[in-house]
Amino acid sequence: xxxxxxxxxxxxxxxxxxxxxxxxxxxxxxxxxxxxxxxxxxxxxxxxxxxxxxxxxxxxxxxxxxxxxxxxxxxxxxxxxxxxxxxxxxxxxxxxxxxxxxxxxxxxxxxxxxxxxxxxxxxxxxxxxxxxxxxxxxxxxxxxxxxxxxxxxxxxxxxxxxxxxxxxxxxxxxxxxxxxxxxxxxxxxxxxxxxxxxxxxxxxxxxxxxxxxxxxxxxxxxxxxxxxxxxxxxxxxxxxxxxxxxxxxxxxxxxxxxxxxxxxxxxxxxxxxxxxxxxxxxxxxxxxxxxxxxxxxxxxxxxxxxxxxxxxxxxxxxxxxxxxxxxxxxxxxxxxxxxxxxxxxxxxxxxxxxx
Amino acid sequence: xxxxxxxxxxxxxxxxxxxxxxxxxxxxxxxxxxxxxxxxxxxxxxxxxxxxxxxxxxxxxxxxxxxxxxxxxxxxxxxxxxxxxxxxxxxxxxxxxxxxxxxxxxxxxxxxxxxxxxxxxxxxxxxxxxxxxxxxxxxxxxxxxxxxxxxxxxxxxxxxxxxxxxxxxxxxxxxxxxxxxxxxxxxxxxxxxxxxxxxxxxxxxxxxxxxxxxxxxxxxxxxxxxxxxxxxxxxxxxxxxxxxxxxxxxxxxxxxxxxxxxxxxxxxxxxxxxxxxxxxxxxxxxxxxxxxxxxxxxxxxx
Numbered sequence: 001x002x003x004x005x006x007x008x009x010x011x012x013x014x015x016x017x018x019x020x021x022x023x024x025x026x027x028x029x030x031x032x033x034x035x036x037x038x039x040x041x042x043x044x045x046x047x048x049x050x051x052x053x054x055x056x057x058x059x060x061x062x063x064x065x066x067x068x069x070x071x072x073x074x075x076x077x078x079x080x081x082x083x084x085x086x087x088x089x090x091x092x093x094x095x096x097x098x099x100x101x102x103x104x105x106x107x108x109x110x111x112x113x114x115x116x117x118x119x120x121x122x123x124x125x126x127x128x129x130x131x132x133x134x135x136x137x138x139x140x141x142x143x144x145x146x147x148x149x150x151x152x153x154x155x156x157x158x159x160x161x162x163x164x165x166x167x168x169x170x171x172x173x174x175x176x177x178x179x180x181x182x183x184x185x186x187x188x189x190x191x192x193x194x195x196x197x198x199x200x201x202x203x204x205x206x207x208x209x210x211x212x213x214x215x216x217x218x219x220x221x222x223x224x225x226x227x228x229x230x231x232x233x234x235x236x237x238x239x240x241x242x243x244x245x246x247x248x249x250x251x252x253x254x255x256x257x258x259x260x261x262x263x264x265x266x267x268x269x270x271x272x273x274x275x276x277x278x279x280x281x282x283x284x285x286x287x288x289x290x291x292x293x294x295x296x297x298x299x300x301x302x303x304x305x306x307x308x309x310x311x312x313x314x315x316x317x318x319x320x321x322x323x324x325x326x327x328x329x330x331x332x333x334x335x336x337x338x339x340x341x342x343x344x345x346x347x348x349x350x351x352x353x354x355x
Numbered sequence: 356x357x358x359x360x361x362x363x364x365x366x367x368x369x370x371x372x373x374x375x376x377x378x379x380x381x382x383x384x385x386x387x388x389x390x391x392x393x394x395x396x397x398x399x400x401x402x403x404x405x406x407x408x409x410x411x412x413x414x415x416x417x418x419x420x421x422x423x424x425x426x427x428x429x430x431x432x433x434x435x436x437x438x439x440x441x442x443x444x445x446x447x448x449x450x451x452x453x454x455x456x457x458x459x460x461x462x463x464x465x466x467x468x469x470x471x472x473x474x475x476x477x478x479x480x481x482x483x484x485x486x487x488x489x490x491x492x493x494x495x496x497x498x499x500x501x502x503x504x505x506x507x508x509x510x511x512x513x514x515x516x517x518x519x520x521x522x523x524x525x526x527x528x529x530x531x532x533x534x535x536x537x538x539x540x541x542x543x544x545x546x547x548x549x550x551x552x553x554x555x556x557x558x559x560x561x562x563x564x565x566x567x568x569x570x571x572x573x574x575x576x577x578x579x580x581x582x583x584x585x586x587x588x589x590x591x592x593x594x595x596x597x598x599x600x601x602x603x604x605x606x607x608x609x610x611x612x613x614x615x616x617x618x619x620x621x622x623x624x625x626x627x628x629x630x631x632x633x634x635x636x637x638x639x640x641x642x643x644x645x646x647x648x649x650x651x652x653x654x655x656x657x
Contacts, residue, residue: 059557079560092558096576105572106562157563 005032005068006193007056007161012065012075014051025051027217028065033161033195034210038187040196042204043214044240049197052214053163056195058082069160080109084161085154089169091146093138099149100125100134106157124152127186144175151183155190162187164196168203180207201241205229213237235353238278245284245321246353247277256352260316262295266350276353281310283349284323286334287342294342297321299335309334313343390636397629405623415626419634436614443610444638446525446600447593450532454540454589455582457533462544462581467553477545480538488535492602495531496522499603523605531599536592540585547581583650591639611635 014026026048033039041049054060055067058079067075074082085106093102103124107117125131128148133141138149147167154162164183168176184207187194198204204211205225212222213236221233232238235246249256249264251272256264264277287294297313300320304327311323311334323343325334335341397415399407422433465476483491498504499521506518521527551574559569575582597612604610609617611631618628 057561059560079557080563080565086558086561088554088558090552090554092552092554094555094558094573094577095552105559105564109563109565109568153562 004034006035006070007031007033007195008066008068008071009052009055010066010068012052012055012062012067014048014055014060015063024217026055026062029217029219030065031212031219031222033193036191036193037209038184038194038196038207040198040204040208040211041214042198042201042211042240044199047214048217049199049214050165051217053086053165053195053197056161057084057086057163083157083159084163085157085159086163086165087150087154087167089166091150091167091170093146093149093153095138098135098137099130099141102138102149103152103156106153110157120156124156127155127189128152128182144171144179147171147179148182151186155186155192158190159192161193161195164194166197166199168198169200176203183207205241213240215240230351232278232351232353235276235278238351238353243281243322245279245281247279247315247319247321249275249277251275251352256350258295258315258317259319260295262315263293264295264345264350265293265347266352267348270352278351278353279321279345279349281322281324282308283346284313284321284343285346286323286325287344289342291342291344293344295344297341297343299337299339299341301337302335311335313341393629393632397626397633399626401624401626403623405619405625407625412626415624415630418624418627419630439609439611439614440634440638442525442608443594443612446529446532446610447590447596449529450536450593451540451586451590453529453533454537455544455586458537458540458544458585459582462541462548465541466545466548466551477542480541483534484538488598489602491535492531492598495527495534496602499527499530522603523608525604525608527603528596528600528608528610531603532593532596535599536589539588539592543581543584543588544578545581547578547584551577579650583646587643587646590642594639594642595635 009029009031011028011030012026013024013028015022015024017023029048029052031052041052043049051060055062055075056069058074058077058081062075065075066073069082069084094105097105100121104117104121107120112120121134122131125134128151130145130148130152133145133149138146141149147170150167167183168179171179180203183194183196196204196207205228208225210222210224211228213220213228215236221228221237223231228237228241232241232244238244238246247258247264249258251257251266251270251274253272254266254268254270256266256275256277258264266277295315297315299311300314301312303310303312306327308324308326311325313321313323315321321343327334396407398411398413400410400412400414402408417430418433419436420433421430422436423430461480465473465480468476496503500506501518501520501522503522505521506515509515510518521530555573555577556569559573564572594610595612596610597616600608600610600613604613611634615628615631615635618624618631622628
């Protein structure tokens with residue numbers, strides 16, 4: 001694997017429940033997380049993303065497989081022997097300690113000197129902009145502030161990797177947006193590798209350097225947000241990340257033929273046979289009749305969103321397709337329900353998924 | 356302040372007094388009144404056949420610490436009384452510490468079971484409460500006396516040839532009190548541990564704390580209110596225990612409770628009994644003050 005990997009998971013399997021009714025949380029998962037990157041584990045609840053995080057943290061031990069940190073096998077070390085720290089979903093701040101004591105706890109347990117602890121904690125307070133709150137108890141600060149303290153507490157011992165378990169899910173929308181930017185800034189300033197767990201695809205797309213999309217205990221795809229959005233490897237990834245239209249088609253000599261007879265141009269290099277085409281709604285366009293690749297369709301409904309309108313179309317063969325059409329200055333939002341129109345797809349926008 | 360305002364305030368004050376009258380009445384009749392009687396009795400003279408004779412005297416209070424020689428009339432330290440006080444405090448402290456040592460793991464175990472189990476286990480803890488204290492204490496007596504279950508079994512098994520003398524020792528009293536008061540320690544500890552957020556343990560381990568450090572720096576400070584409540588609930592009744600030392604300690608290993616009873620019975624010295632009762636009350640108050648001080652230290656999560 002890459003020499004630049006800070007964490008390597010090799011064929012990690014984890015099962016919960018007794019031998020009678022085992023529940024497989026992770027099924028031979030392998031992944032490499034690179035040094036200094038913002039790496040996101042993305043997937044629906046129950047996909048195994050939190051389990052993988054807890055295995056890296058040491059709260060769970062793998063049934064089989066290896067977890068390496070800086071090339072060293074750590075899969076069976078207890079959490080207090082691993083140079084990684086966690087920001088918990090519930091924050092798990094110590095209620096009997098002040099903000100300062102919370103942030104300094106890890107350093108104190110590492111046996112650092114008092115003066116050094118003070119110095120680092122002061123720096124952390126500044127980093128997360130909580131200097132005035134240092135002597136407060138954790139129940140005297142707001143949710144967003146608790147979030148910052150949890151971050152500072154996990155960053156203070158300068159871990160090799162920071163693990164974040166859905167840390168923004170308890171915040172309201174506006175605060176969440178702020179914290180997303182804040183997290184990126186912290187990652188940039190500290191240069192620590194962040195491993196971030198979320199089920200929010202928008203959060204994953206905007207924050208990550210790379211994303212691992214997980215489902216049913218397996219990693220479907222690892223790649224940059226752009227790669228994952230534009231080139232999803234399978235139907236699950238295409239569906240989970242953003243909105244996607246799925247259209248069944250037959251490949252014949254490099255050309256996709258829809259059930260209604262229309263032909264769609266695709267990238268080369270795919271074997272003939274039954275496939276699923278994936279097209280993002282923003283890549284569906286209104287075409288003129290008779291143009292090459294124009295597909296006849298009927299407008300079922302049209303919903304105006306301000307910046308664009310979502311037009312629900314039915315192709316001749318009954319396949320439902322959503323198009324996002326930009327609105328012009330006059331506020332005219334394109335075709336109305338019942339209209340007969342022709343559509344095509346933006347060049348290079350059609351992804352071929354193995355059916 | 357306007358006249359109308361003042362009138363309204365006075366009316367409010369009158370209403371407040373009227374509304375709290377029932378509570379004040381109950382407090383006066385049930386708490387202040389009896390205490391006052393005891394306090395007054397402690398400054399009177401003992402009657403020949405019990406009761407008191409009217410006449411102011413410090414004898415009873417002096418009698419707690421010193422005793423008068425019946426032959427030459429000299430005063431010397433009443434070391435028998437002090438032994439009883441010391442035994443009471445010592446056994447109560449031992450009982451408190453030991454019920455904590457046994458009760459904490461028990462409460463932790465119960466609090467970490469699934470909810471269905473928890474109710475059943477808590478019920479088991481409280482079962483002894485449904486039985487009369489006398490019967491329970493006599494049951495312990497039956498087990499630990501020289502010809503009792505324990506010694507018979509040990510002799511039958513050939514482990515010992517002479518019975519181990521447990522009954523009528525301080526240890527027997529300690530054993531009995533630990534058994535009787537253990538639920539009073541377990542229940543408040545359970546309540547505190549039940550509220551404890553177990554996710555904090557993971558946070559502690561994650562931040563490089565060892566198991567002992569997690570216990571000392573996270574668990575104990577957070578469940579401290581439960582520890583203090585349990586300690587008070589065990590220590591105070593232990594200090595005034597009567598039945599347990601009477602049945603398991605015999606006549607020689609008296610505690611304050613038995614000593615007080617003696618003054619009102621065979622001793623026929625009601626004023627001394629009253630003075631001893633007040634002393635017990637003072638010891639309890641001092642102990643409570645120390646606890647409260649301890650509880651309020653570092654931030655006061657009490």
